[in-house]
Amino acid sequence: MRRFVRRHQPAPCRLCAVKAGIGGLIAIALCAAMAEAAGNLLLIAPLAASAVLVFGVHESPLAQPANVIGGHLLSTAIALVLAEVLPPGWWTLPLGVGLAIAAMAVARVTHPPAGADALVVLALHPGWWYLVFPILAGSVAIVLAGVIVHRWLPPRGHYPLPHTAPEP
Incomplete structure (x- = not known):
């Protein structure tokens, strides 16, 4: 039981x-x-949820701008296509989330909060403008706020992380 309640995150x-x-x-x-x-x-x-990653664990690969913006856009786009071509049903929600997870992994833009976009789209059918607003506008706003906050407020940090060559 201790394994389940042990906190691995440093203070x-x-x-x-x-x-x-x-x-x-x-x-x-x-x-x-x-x-x-x-x-x-x-x-x-x-x-x-994206803000939690960008400000709480900004050094995580999952909190980097490409992941935040790309993950949200990809997950939302997949769900919007599914909403157009499939009849409504409870089964579209797990299908959308599963496809979004796989696509983000393949594109190397995994961003866990973006999985919720698929649920929102398939449950509420907000239409194609949802991709532009709030998803694109909101994810860009979070990333820009992250850049400003991490550079201007102490302790100053690097966001986004400096570029490093990807491993093969």
């Missing part, structure tokens, strides 16, 4: 935790303001 410095909270507040404030203008706050829920 952050207190200033890092405060910075992560401020970053998340700023990013989601931007997304929420845009969503309020469009009239639907519920549709930005997957973006809140």
Whole structure:
């Protein structure tokens, strides 16, 4: 049982935790303001999970800009296509999430919060504009907020991570 309750995440410095909270507040404030203008706050829920990664564990490969933006766009696009070609049903939700996970892995843009985009699209059928707003606009806003917060607020860090050659 201890294996299930053991925390593997190291304790952050207190200033890092405060910075992560401020970053998340700023990013989601931007997304929420845009969503309020469009009239639907519920549709930005997957973006809140992205903010957790970008500000809480910004050094993770899953939190990098290509993963945040690419993962959301790919997952959403797949679900939008499925919503167009398949009849509605409970089975489309796991199919959409499974296909999104596989596609993100193949494209090397895995971003766990993006899996929720497939659920939102297949459950609510928001239409093709959902790909542009809130997904593209929101994911870009989160990444830009990440760049600004990690460079300007102490302790300063690198976001996005510096380029390194991929392993074969």
